[in-house]
Amino acid sequence: MSYQFSELADQVAQDGIVSPSELQNLRQLGWGDGQIHREEAEAIFAINRQLAHPTAEWVDFFVEAVAEFVLNGSEPREMCSEEEAQWLVHALDHDGRLDSMAELEVLVRIVERARNVPDSLKHYALRQIEQAVLTGTGPTRHGGDLSATHISAAECRIVRRLIFASGGHGPAAVTRYDAEMLFRLKDETLYEENAPQWDDLFVDGVANYLKGFHLQNAQLSHERVKELESFVADNSASVGRFFGAMAKEMPQVQNHFGKVFGKKPEGTNYTEAAAAGNLVTDNEQEWLEKMIDADGEVDDLERALLSRIIDEG
Numbered sequence: 669m670s671y672q673f674s675e676l677a678d679q680v681a682q683d684g685i686v687s688p689s690e691l692q693n694l695r696q697l698g699w700g701d702g703q704i705h706r707e708e709a710e711a712i713f714a715i716n717r718q719l720a721h722p723t724a725e726w727v728d729f730f731v732e733a734v735a736e737f738v739l740n741g742s743e744p745r746e747m748c749s750e751e752e753a754q755w756l757v758h759a760l761d762h763d764g765r766l767d768s769m770a771e772l773e774v775l776v777r778i779v780e781r782a783r784n785v786p787d788s789l790k791h792y793a794l795r796q797i798e799q800a801v802l803t804g805t806g807p808t809r810h811g812g813d814l815s816a817t818h819i820s821a822a823e824c825r826i827v828r829r830l831i832f833a834s835g836g837h838g839p840a841a842v843t844r845y846d847a848e849m850l851f852r853l854k855d856e857t858l859y860e861e862n863a864p865q866w867d868d869l870f871v872d873g874v875a876n877y878l879k880g881f882h883l884q885n886a887q888l889s890h891e892r893v894k895e896l897e898s899f900v901a902d903n904s905a906s907v908g909r910f911f912g913a914m915a916k917e918m919p920q921v922q923n924h925f926g927k928v929f930g931k932k933p934e935g936t937n938y939t940e941a942a943a944a945g946n947l948v949t950d951n952e953q954e955w956l957e958k959m960i961d962a963d964g965e966v967d968d969l970e971r972a973l974l975s976r977i978i979d980e981g
Contacts, residue, residue: 669707673697677711684718686726698733706755709737713759716770727770734759734774739782746783748835753789766796769814772804776826782835790836791845797830798849802856818860819853824869827853831873844955847877851959854969870969875976878948878956948977 676693680686686694698708712733719726738752739745748756756778766772779785779793801823804814814823830836831846850873857866948956960970 669705669711670697670700673700673708674711677708677715681711681715681718684720686715686719686723688725691725691729695729695733703741704733704737706737706741709734709741710759716768717762719768722768722770727773730770731774731777735778735781738778746781748778748782748785748789750786750788753786757789757792760796761792766800766804772796772800772826776830776833779835780829780833782833785835793830793836794845794849797827798852801827801853819857819862819866821863821865824863824865828869828873842873842876844877847874848959850874851962854967855963858967858969867969867972871973871976874956874973875980878952878977879980 673694676690676697680690680694694712698704698712704712712730716722716726716730722730734756738748738756741752742749756775760766760771760775766775775793775796779790800814801819803816804823814820827850831842831850836843836846850870854870960966966974
């Protein structure tokens with residue numbers, strides 16, 4: 669972190685106000701060498717905690733800068749290591765809760781943009797979103813409000829973004845963790861005046877879990893991606909000799925190649941797998957019955973969900 673950035677960040681944090689010119693200077697100094705470093709990200713968090721009324725422009729900068737550090741501060745890019753995930757959780761959770769919409773937005777944006785994030789961050793994100801929907805108040809970045817008494821349109825948008833995020837529990841697919849959160853939100857707000865978007869979100873989300881197609885190995889871990897990218901980038905003679913020896917040893921090597929690099933399991937037909945994913949399995953049916961029976965009644969949203977499943981069956 670440059671001396672100029674440090675001085676400006678301290679000044680802004682003390683004032684509790686970021687002027688347009690100060691924001692522009694922070695942006696220029698922060699990206700002075702093309703990337704955001706940890707010290708800069710921590711200074712930006714310190715500023716955010718002091719702002720009583722963060723502007724939309726500040727929120728955009730805060731989200732962009734922190735996401736840039738977490739996802740691109742180290743190789744491989746667009747990935748988040750366990751260490752980076754723990755840093756983020758500590759920075760967000762310093763007082764036991766997310767203090768602002770900016771913090772909520774940065775959490776969702778990172779999971780949304782990432783190729784994958786550690787499970788610890790996925791679970792943390794779901795817990796924070798659920799807590800924000802049920803107890804949060806105040807304006808969101810993109811219009812509407814967080815409401816502690818009902819599910820608002822803004823809350824529907826941010827929940828939908830998270831459960832379909834590329835770095836979530838299932839890339840662009842709703843998982844059991846997500847679906848169970850949707851049920852908890854429904855049960856807590858069943859008799860409130862929720863936004864019209866909530867009905868579709870609940871039915872779409874749970875139906876996607878029950879009938880969607882999801883490959884269990886669709887995401888690679890941070891460590892595996894780093895390993896593969898290092899191998900591809902290695903153009904040394906040893907790699908050349910490896911492939912040369914592999915060619916000479918065919919077909920013996922073929923029997924072991926898949927163990928190292930991974931290959932399509934024998935007999936796998938992805939078209940058939942996708943078709944099978946559209947069927948509700950016995951385990952999924954048992955899960956659904958358990959979720960519906962939990963409160964001893966079948967409510968209107970559960971009826972709508974059952975109708976969707978039957979209609980698409």
